[in-house]
């Protein structure tokens with residue numbers, strides 16, 4: 820006995836000829852959704868969310884491949900590898916651009932600016948001590964967040980199939 824979501828899924832596969840991508844009982848949504856870009860009913864591949872965003876974001880923040888969570892996403896400090904060394908997922912499609920830098924400034928600014936004010940009001944340290952402490956702290960926090968936020972942005976783009984991320988075919992399954 821099939822549940823309504825599975826029936827719709829099977830009918831859609833029969834109509835479009837596009838094979839099922841994920842498990843029928845996993846992330847199937849049981850109403851027909853419209854693709855916002857093409858204004859057509861979504862295909863089976865689009866309906867099944869085989870790239871859930873939250874786990875991908877966690878993997879990206881840990882600087883790991885958003886698909887398998889094992890392969891390293893960076894070759895060096897910020898250079899994204901072309902393919903995941905473990906599952907072979909194409910990662911060169913990413914267009915993170917300045918996004919991670921904006922996010923880093925946003926987060927580090929919101930941590931350090933109030934802290935600067937509090938330290939200044941409460942302790943009135945020597946200007947050089949204050950400047951030295953906050954310069955080193957700000958640079959260190961920025962260096963910590965920048966690659967992690969870049970991994971996160973790449974993972975979101977991969978998960979939502981932005982840019983060329985939707986066209987990947989012929990992959991090894993994640994182990």
Ligand SMILES: [Zn+2]
Pocket residue numbers: 884885886887888889890903904905906907908
């Ligand atoms: Zn991978």
